[in-house]
Amino acid sequence: MRCTTSQAVRSLTHLAQVKYSRHSCITTVAISQYHHTSALNANPVLRSPRSCYTSESIHARATNKDKDSIASITQNHPTKPNDNINSTNATNTDYTDSMVKYLTQEEAKSVDEHLMGDKYAFSIDQLMELAGLSVACAVAEQYPPALLNDKRVLILCGPGNNGGDGLVAARHLKLFGYSVDVYYPKQKDVKLYKSLTTQCVNMEVDIHTDLPQLDGDKYGLLIDAMFGFSFHGEPREPFKTAIARMNECDIDTCSVDLPSGWDVEKGPPTDGLKPAMLVSLTAPKLCAKTFTGHHYLGGRFVPPELERVLGLNLPSYATSQMFVKL
Template identity: 50%
Template sequence: MSSKFIGQQAAQELDEWLMDPAKGGFSVDQLMELAGLSVAQAVAREYPKENGGRVVVCAGPGNNGGDGLVAARHLFHFGYTVRVFYPKPTDKPLYKNLTTQLKSLDIPLVDSLDAALKEADVVVDALFGFSFKGDVRAPFDSVLKTLQSSRLPIVSIDIPSGWDVEKGNIRSPTLQPSTLVSLSVPKVGVRDFTGKHYLGGRFIPPQLADRLGFAVPRYEGCEQCVDVTGWVREV
């Protein structure tokens, strides 16, 4: 199978199509649930809990952060010890509900990233998604620097935080994750990503994929269903 990379505008149009009641019919919380579950599955495959099941999820204030909050919940149910660093929470009901779900499971929302990283085996980077533009501002500039220096394996959601969605790793500070979970379709900016690369996009309707000219995972019993950067697997 072949796939394609899409830019920021195309990614936004794809989300709009999916959430259009007359077209895709998805709600934002449905898409967030699917994204977070795919991330949790990728983490479980790459970093089995038997080899150290302590995860820190770093969540930003937007939809990428919401994906991370969902992933944290699923990872807890998969048997991982999970902490969440959420430095800039939003008052929007969707996100408040997600944090309530975490609190009901006694998943701690920690204030100190440094302390959390000392007791972690892997980090989930859910700070910025494909809508990110401009420079990395406080407090996230210091968060990225702390993650850079931690030497822990990092799993980024959709695009490594700080990377330009179109041009890739051109800013500072940015991350160099070991694993990437692209959502729906890989973005142009990760074309040269060399780590383990998963694709979570089985919910994309085939007719939409055909119209836009990209491939999505199909369940046919194959392990490596989409070959984009040399190692993209479906979740």
């Protein structure tokens, strides 16, 4: 495969970062610094101004109607001192995500309900399409095709909307040039999921109902779209075994919205999934506070008033990007 010098530099940087982040935080910081000072400074996406809101600027962005609810939110989520990043110098590595709101399980469900209620009037199909597209775009950023050396991507899809996001991501990744397989063992008789599955088949994505062997020579990346913010209890079969196999193999995992099997608020159980990358959707969930890998935010569809009222304090996305790195 031919690639430009800048693509090659970026791929090598990604490779080093992905490989070493699994073993050493110190190495990740060092490579992150390299990112900041060299290769990524040339990347217009990563040079884009990044908002960093103080409580004053949150109030400045609020309408009068919003201010009471925001006052209580900022009391509960104090901003860090010294958080005034010079926007002309700010890059992804400068951006501190400590101000973005991390949601409880109930808050995540409530955002969903607001978006699909009468006022904001989104349909689930629309949100899922944007969510899945943002996952595909973030994956293409962190694991460009050249990095995978022609290995395939396996997307593990659960029975709910998290699985639906995975099916959408599968279709877009195929369009981006990846070879994609989907593991979808619990297919519900729901029109939306059936349509997404048909679209995948027509896009020549292979759908499996039995878990393929997680062979590192065949697969370069696993995408975990098994459970999202409605997960509760202990993973049941066949997902329990899938999580165990994923932890046994040496293939990087990217989780969609939150790592499957993690408590939405408390984080990983013993022997929980250990993804190298996470794409939180809409706003990160509380469990993501303990996540130390490559953390992206996607699901760029929140109307400004809803963001203000819920105090989400989302970071700025670059002009046409579907994701932002936290």
